[in-house]
Every structure is written in structure tokens, then in C-alpha cells.
Amino acid sequence: MSMAVSLHDVAVRRRGKSILGPITTDMAGTGFTIILGPNGSGKTTFLKVLHGVERISDGALEWSIPETEARQAQAYVFQSPIMLRRSVAANLAYPLQLEKLGKPAIAKRVSEWAQRIGLSDALDRPATRLSGGEKQKLAIGRALIRQPKVLFLDEPCANLDGRATREIEALLLDANQRGTRIIMSTHNLGQAKRLATDVLFLLNGRIHERGDADVFFAKPSGEESAAFLKGDIVE
Amino acid sequence: MNDIWSGIEAAFWLVITLDADLVDITLRSLQVSLTALIIASAIALPFGTWLAIRRFRFRRAVIATLNALMGLPPVVVGLIVYLLLSRSGPFGVLGLLFTPTAMIIAQVIIITPLIASITHQAMRELWAEYHDLLISLNTSKSQRIATLIWDGRRTLLTAALAGFGRAIGEVGAIMIVGGNIDNATRVLTTAIALETGKGDFALALGLGFVLIALALLVNFAIHALSRTEREGRW
Ligand SMILES: Nc1ncnc2c1ncn2[C@@H]1O[C@H](COP(=O)(O)OP(=O)(O)OP(=O)(O)O)[C@@H](O)[C@H]1O
Ligand SMILES: [Mg+2]
Numbered sequence: 444m445s446m447a448v449s450l451h452d453v454a455v456r457r458r459g460k461s462i463l464g465p466i467t468t469d470m471a472g473t474g475f476t477i478i479l480g481p482n483g484s485g486k487t488t489f490l491k492v493l494h495g496v497e498r499i500s501d502g503a504l505e506w507s508i509p510e511t512e513a514r515q516a517q518a519y520v521f522q523s524p525i526m527l528r529r530s531v532a533a534n535l536a537y538p539l540q541l542e543k544l545g546k547p548a549i550a551k552r553v554s555e556w557a558q559r560i561g562l563s564d565a566l567d568r569p570a571t572r573l574s575g576g577e578k579q580k581l582a583i584g585r586a587l588i589r590q591p592k593v594l595f596l597d598e599p600c601a602n603l604d605g606r607a608t609r610e611i612e613a614l615l616l617d618a619n620q621r622g623t624r625i626i627m628s629t630h631n632l633g634q635a636k637r638l639a640t641d642v643l644f645l646l647n648g649r650i651h652e653r654g655d656a657d658v659f660f661a662k663p664s665g666e667e668s669a670a671f672l673k674g675d676i677v678e
Numbered sequence: 679m680n681d682i683w684s685g686i687e688a689a690f691w692l693v694i695t696l697d698a699d700l701v702d703i704t705l706r707s708l709q710v711s712l713t714a715l716i717i718a719s720a721i722a723l724p725f726g727t728w729l730a731i732r733r734f735r736f737r738r739a740v741i742a743t744l745n746a747l748m749g750l751p752p753v754v755v756g757l758i759v760y761l762l763l764s765r766s767g768p769f770g771v772l773g774l775l776f777t778p779t780a781m782i783i784a785q786v787i788i789i790t791p792l793i794a795s796i797t798h799q800a801m802r803e804l805w806a807e808y809h810d811l812l813i814s815l816n817t818s819k820s821q822r823i824a825t826l827i828w829d830g831r832r833t834l835l836t837a838a839l840a841g842f843g844r845a846i847g848e849v850g851a852i853m854i855v856g857g858n859i860d861n862a863t864r865v866l867t868t869a870i871a872l873e874t875g876k877g878d879f880a881l882a883l884g885l886g887f888v889l890i891a892l893a894l895l896v897n898f899a900i901h902a903l904s905r906t907e908r909e910g911r912w
Contacts, residue, residue: 494814525807
């Protein structure tokens with residue numbers, strides 16, 4: 444069963460300044476949603492609100508299943524990956540240990556995922572010593588190892604080269620095909636076109652445009668989104 | 679000058695031949711300070727960690743108090759513990775004054791704030807690093823504390839060692855509450871004070887060597903630990 448979320452007039456204000464909203468929308472299905480928008484448009488804030496780790500100042504957000512269950516079925520990959528000061532293997536194992544899974548089961552899943560993210564040879568190395576791309580892959584592996592129903596990613600390929608980006612995109616498409624709904628922000632339009640089934644364009648903390656990927660990229664309806672896609676600077 | 683040289687020579691032999699008095703005093707010192715360390719760590723490590731991750735109204739005040747307590751002169755701690763444990767004091771009936779237990783109590787009071795304060799600082803840093811991830815993974819409070827303590831174990835060990843260094847070298851408080859009784863409450867520092875006063879430099883210096891060796895050992899350990907921490911090897 445997939446899970447859906449509905450937002451009603453959700454707004455986030457910090458120090459008297461509105462940084463997000465009001466937003467009213469629904470997100471359902473099993474697709475791959477890409478969030479686009481210039482710097483400071485509220486992409487990170489929006490993702491964190493959906494994940495439930497950013498306090499909302501106004502409005503309501505509701506998942507189609509009970510809240511604790513919903514949180515348990517989500518994972519989030521942060522804009523800069525957070526590594527536990529442990530080995531690569533221990534980083535992968537951590538979310539499973541929280542769920543009190545048995546040791547043999549954990550070991551099996553860890554080696555399976557290490558294989559998938561291409562870090563089988565690095566299992567015993569300290570995670571904090573990995574390269575940027577390796578850290579990002581580890582963060583994604585650690586997020587996917589609990590087989591979440593929803594995965595949030597905040598610019599997972601910023602600062603990565605072509606090869607690392609391609610590997611990560613393959614991982615994400617694979618996870619999406621296995622039934623994980625993905626909501627991800629990116630600045631890379633090429634990547635957005637490769638991955639998105641639908642697009643959400645944020646501007647000044649509001650949803651400026653939303654639609655299926657093929658429609659959005661071929662014929663954006665808003666002036667600003669069209670300019671953004673052309674590569675103009677939108678403020 | 680001659681006195682001192684012959685003292686050093688004699689002290690050397692006392693250490694080499696494991697002189698009975700010297701061993702006895704050293705062991706008592708270790709017993710008192712290690713017990714104090716275990717008790718203080720059991721209080722200070724969880725408390726410092728809790729303080730780092732928990733937001734509450736008087737947090738700043740508690741931290742300020744902790745830092746103030748860290749600067750308590752040990753002699754004053756000794757005096758207060760003495761008053762509490764003396765026959766006419768509130769805990770006089772327990773008959774603890776001039777026992778190793780009294781010395782342990784005094785040392786616990788002296789080193790608990792130190793260990794808690796170092797723990798708090800280290801854990802605050804680690805918590806800032808881990809915060810978003812642990813919140814995102816929906817961890818329970820006890821899981822968070824366990825994760826921080828485990829991943830910060832080297833810094834915590836450093837904090838504990840610093841506490842031990844302070845305890846084993848402390849003289850004012852344990853002199854007052856222990857009384858420096860031969861075969862009962864005499865430890866390295868109080869014995870050195872006594873023997874120096876008596877002019878028996880051999881034993882005083884011998885004990886001094888042991889104390890210096892212990893202090894160096896503790897500092898080497900702290901140094902090695904913080905280096906592995908910095909280099910990210912664990
Ligand atoms: N805690 C906060 N207090 C005040 N302002 C904040 C806070 N968090 C975010 N903001 C502001 O809200 C706006 C949106 O921030 P957000 O991080 O969501 O943008 P973004 O779209 O992710 O940008 P980027 O593409 O640079 O990552 C920014 O102007 C930011 O400075
Ligand atoms: Mg952002």
C-alpha cells in the first residue's frame with residue numbers, strides 16, 4: 444500500500460519572515476517527484492516539512508496512515524550527508540539496529556546493500572574518511588536499507604561528478620521501481636529530466652507550478668518556470 | 679644537597695624493591711581514586727550527555743553552576759564534607775569520618791563537575807553533528823543517548839581520565855576528611871606531605887615517583903585517545 448500526504452495551508456515562518464507557504468497540495472502515488480526552484484525558494488524547508496522534522500507555523504499536514512507509522516516508513520537524505528563516526532558497515536547497520544533486527548539478518552542486508560552502493564571493499568573503513576561521492580552513496584544506502592515507502596533527498600548529487608551521479612541515479616530509479624516513492628530536490632535540470640515523473644516548481648516559498656514531467660518540460664505554463672527551464676536567472 | 683641525592687637513591691631502591699609501605703600506600707590511593715572515579719563517571723557521563731541534548735528552562739543556569747562547581751577549591755570541599763560527617767554533623771551517626779569512604783565522597787564531589795562539564799562539551803558537538811539524522815530516523819531518547827555515548831566513547835574516556843588525574847593528585851580534601859592515618863587512610867599525596875614534613879625524603883620521593891608515573895600514564899593515554907579521535911580511526 445502506498446501512502447499519501449495532504450497539506451492544507453501549510454506555512455513556515457521564522458523570525459517573523461515567511462519562508463514557506465501557504466501551501467495546499469496532495470502527494471500520492473508511487474512516482475518520482477522532482478522539486479525545482481532557485482536558491483532560497485524553500486526546497487529544503489518543504490522537504491523537511493513533509494518529513495515532519497520542521498515545525499510548521501500554520502496549517503495542517505496529514506498522512507494517509509497513522510503518524511508514527513508514517514514516520515517509520517520514511518527516510519531522508521540530507522543536503523550534506525551525515526556520517527556516524529563508525530565504519531561503513533556500522534553506518535548501514537544502524538537503522539536496522541534501531542528496529543532491533545537480529546544480527547544475522549542485519550549482516551545479510553548490510554552486505555547486500557554494500558554491494559549495491561559499490562562499497563563492499565570499504566565496509567571496515569571509517570565512514571567519515573570516505574570521499575564526497577562515497578559518503579553520498581552510503582547515506583542513500585543507509586536510507587534505503589529499511590525499504591522506506593517514501594524517500595526524501597535534498598540535492599543528493601550536488602558537487603558530484605558524472606560517474607557518481609549516474610551511479611546514484613541508477614540506485615534511485617531501482618528503488619523507485621521496487622516501490623519506494625521518491626521526492627527529491629535538485630538544481631540539475633538534466634537530472635530532473637532523466638528522473639522525474641512529475642515536477643513541483645517552488646518560487647519564494649510557494650508552489651508556482653506543478654505537473655507531469657513531460658508536460659512541464661515541454662510546455663511550462665508559468666512565465667518564471669519557463670524562464671528557469673531556459674536557464675535564465677529567476678529571482 | 680647531599681640529603682636530596684641520597685634521598686633520590688633511596689627512593690629509587692624503594693621503588694625497585696617494591697617496599698611494603700610504598701606498595702600499600704599506592705594501592706590505597708588507587709583504590710580510593712578509582713572508586714571515586716567509577717561513582718563520579720556513573721553520575722557525570724549520563725548527566726553531561728543528557729544536558730547536551732535536552733532543552734529545558736534552567737539549562738544555562740545548570741551549566742553555569744556546573745562550571746562554577748568545577749572551580750571549587752578542594753580544601754573547601756574537604757571542610758564541608760568534614761562538617762557533614764563529623765560526630766555533630768547530620769551524617770555523624772554513620773561514623774564515616776576518617777575512613778576511605780569519606781575520602782571517596784570528597785573526591786566524587788571534586789571530580790563529578792569536571793567530568794560532567796567535559797562530557798557536556800564533547801557531547802554537544804557530537805549532538806550538533808548527529809541531530810538531524812537521529813531525529814529523521816525517529817530514534818527514542820534512550821537510543822539517542824546510547825548512540826552519542828557509544829560514538830563519543832573516546833572523548834568520554836578522556837573526560838574520565840582527566841577526573842582520575844585530578845583525584846589521584848588531590849591532597850587538601852582527603853587530608854581533612856581522611857586524617858592521613860597510617861594503614862587506614864594514608865594515600866600517596868598525604869603521605870608525601872607527611873614524610874616531607876618529617877624530613878624523610880627517601881619515602882617522600884619514592885611516593886612522588888609513583889605519583890608522577892601515574893600522572894604521566896594518564897596524560898599519555900589522554901593524548902593517544904584524542905589523537906585517534908582526530909585522525910578518525912576507531
Ligand atoms: N531557521 C531559519 N531561520 C530563518 N530563516 C531560515 C531558516 N531556515 C531557512 N531559512 C530561510 O528560508 C529560505 C528557504 O530556505 P531553504 O533552505 O528551504 O531554501 P532552498 O530552496 O533549499 O535553497 P538551496 O537551493 O540554497 O538549498 C532561505 O531564505 C533561508 O535563508
Ligand atoms: Mg536546500
